[in-house]
Amino acid sequence: xxxxxxxxxxxxxxxxxxxxxxxxxxxxxxxxxxxxxxxxxxxxxxxxxxxxxxxxxxxxxxxxxxxxxxxxxxxxxxxxxxxxxxxxxxxxxxxxxxxxxxxxxxxxxxxxxxxxxxxxxxxxxxxxxxxxxxxxxxxxxxxxxxxxxxxxxxxxxxxxxxxxxxxxxxxxxxxxxxxxxxxxxxxxxxxxxxxxxxxxxxxxxxxxxxxxxxxxxxxxxxxxxxxxxxxxxxxxxxx
Numbered sequence: 001x002x003x004x005x006x007x008x009x010x011x012x013x014x015x016x017x018x019x020x021x022x023x024x025x026x027x028x029x030x031x032x033x034x035x036x037x038x039x040x041x042x043x044x045x046x047x048x049x050x051x052x053x054x055x056x057x058x059x060x061x062x063x064x065x066x067x068x069x070x071x072x073x074x075x076x077x078x079x080x081x082x083x084x085x086x087x088x089x090x091x092x093x094x095x096x097x098x099x100x101x102x103x104x105x106x107x108x109x110x111x112x113x114x115x116x117x118x119x120x121x122x123x124x125x126x127x128x129x130x131x132x133x134x135x136x137x138x139x140x141x142x143x144x145x146x147x148x149x150x151x152x153x154x155x156x157x158x159x160x161x162x163x164x165x166x167x168x169x170x171x172x173x174x175x176x177x178x179x180x181x182x183x184x185x186x187x188x189x190x191x192x193x194x195x196x197x198x199x200x201x202x203x204x205x206x207x208x209x210x211x212x213x214x215x216x217x218x219x220x221x222x223x224x225x226x227x228x229x230x231x232x233x234x235x236x237x238x239x
Contacts (some may be wrong), residue, residue, distance in 0.1 A: 036082070191210050
């Protein structure tokens with residue numbers, strides 16, 4: 001899974017990196033802003049992609065209509081970056097998916113509240129935070145807010161996404177010579193990203209899957225090696 005959102009407008013002290021502080025800043029940002037795009041790539045438990053002829057039906061990308069770049073809070077440099085890579089905010093506003101309808105269909109899809117599904121992200125705190133906010137529309141009549149504290153948030157993530165959640169950004173801390181963002185890690189692993197649409201959630205979710213599969217093959221040889229890192233989200237680690 002990958003998401004695109006309007007950047008970060010509230011920043012914490014660079015010297016503070018406590019999970020609770022990171023969560024408070026993330027909550028402030030997510031509570032005040034709208035999700036722009038979600039990307040999902042589907043595979044089997046071995047990381048194999050479905051095959052439907054030449055169609056990429058295993059990659060789903062949803063653009064949402066709620067965000068209005070002319071009125072809603074955002075970080076200008078983040079919006080400019082998305083625009084440079086082809087994001088059309090006017091088109092999203094007019095033809096995008098309703099978040100409420102998306103939340104309804106996600107709850108009916110079988111992907112959520114299902115411990116047989118594994119979720120993988122890269123630097124996924126904001127991915128899960130925005131998804132928790134979106135899915136809360138399903139239960140609330142007003143603009144939802146994230147839970148008040150980190151412990152409650154992690155419980156909600158577990159409720160929606162199950163017991164098997166992996167954040168690749170956390171995993172690479174245990175992989176020698178791997179560091180940086182998704183692009184850099186992918187390049188270090190020698191993966192072919194020639195067909196990638198950078199800064200698009202669907203494409204980034206696919207690269208996240210490829211990176212996860214490769215580091216699992218190279219660095220986490222047994223299920224037990226990997227399993228001890230499940231449920232740990234980078235920046236929000238209670239270790």
